[in-house]
Amino acid sequence: MRSEACVLIVCSLILFTGCKPAATTPDAKPASVETTDKGETIQYVETESGRWRVHDMDRPAPDVVTPGAEPCLAPSDAIVLFDGTDLSQWQPTKWVIRNGYMESVRGAGYIRTKDSFGSCQLHVEFATPENVQGNSQGRGNSGVFLQDEYEIQVLDSYDNATYPDGQCAALYGRAVPLVNVCRKPGQWQSYDIIFHRPVFEGDKVVKKATFTVLQNGVLVQDHVVLQGGTQWNGPHAVSDYKPHEDKRPIALQDHGNPVRYRNIWIRELKD
Ligand code: MG
Numbered sequence: 001m002r003s004e005a006c007v008l009i010v011c012s013l014i015l016f017t018g019c020k021p022a023a024t025t026p027d028a029k030p031a032s033v034e035t036t037d038k039g040e041t042i043q044y045v046e047t048e049s050g051r052w053r054v055h056d057m058d059r060p061a062p063d064v065v066t067p068g069a070e071p072c073l074a075p076s077d078a079i080v081l082f083d084g085t086d087l088s089q090w091q092p093t094k095w096v097i098r099n100g101y102m103e104s105v106r107g108a109g110y111i112r113t114k115d116s117f118g119s120c121q122l123h124v125e126f127a128t129p130e131n132v133q134g135n136s137q138g139r140g141n142s143g144v145f146l147q148d149e150y151e152i153q154v155l156d157s158y159d160n161a162t163y164p165d166g167q168c169a170a171l172y173g174r175a176v177p178l179v180n181v182c183r184k185p186g187q188w189q190s191y192d193i194i195f196h197r198p199v200f201e202g203d204k205v206v207k208k209a210t211f212t213v214l215q216n217g218v219l220v221q222d223h224v225v226l227q228g229g230t231q232w233n234g235p236h237a238v239s240d241y242k243p244h245e246d247k248r249p250i251a252l253q254d255h256g257n258p259v260r261y262r263n264i265w266i267r268e269l270k271d
Helices: 002-018
Strands: 028-037 041-047 052-053 079-082 095-100 100-102 120-127 142-146 150-154 189-196 200-202 205-206 212-216 216-226 261-267
Touching: 120 142, 142 189, 150 189, 150 212
Parallel strands: none
Antiparallel strands: 028 041, 041 052, 079 261, 095 100, 100 261, 120 189, 120 261, 142 150, 189 212, 200 205, 212 216
């Protein structure tokens, strides 16, 4: 009953966001770019809380919220990408399977789906290491990449300060989550992601990507228009859009920390 209600909420959210004439909360748009004497690129963004560098430690962090409900099970029309038993839907890798989950292995690289996807609803469950090591970006770092390109950060952000545009549930380097609703290290968490892909004509993006994300059932990204790429491009810079195919794989990041994933399913959406 709980999972049915959860699916209903997410489906309602898709209908709701699909009816919006325009996004209401665009991510922070790069307002200016400066180059230091050492040739380092620094991007600045104008936000409601002021003007900040990309990856600025002094940017205000979101409020902390304690999550409630358990994660969702796959609805009948979903494509199950990982049910905890095998990696047949994924490109061969050294990631390991144990007790119903897969776990990243340091140095093994990203794991990618064999199939490619465009706009979609994606459910992913993850757990950062219970044995807490490192800090900031070095603690429980992984990531869910839509179209092998656009990262929703996975990080242990439970009592772990980092730059807010790189904390858990951030659209990396682009959009700070609305709240910090992370569970404790080692506990299972969920993302429900509604993604509309970017559209390109030649070298130009003519329709930017949008993200709506729920973490542990709580809205953390509200129909955000992604202004460019999310690849780390220096201490205070991120990448721009680069044209690519309409459909590309889902990828999970190996960032050197043993992060676990389970119950991954996807529903394809119209653009
Ligand atoms: Mg990451």
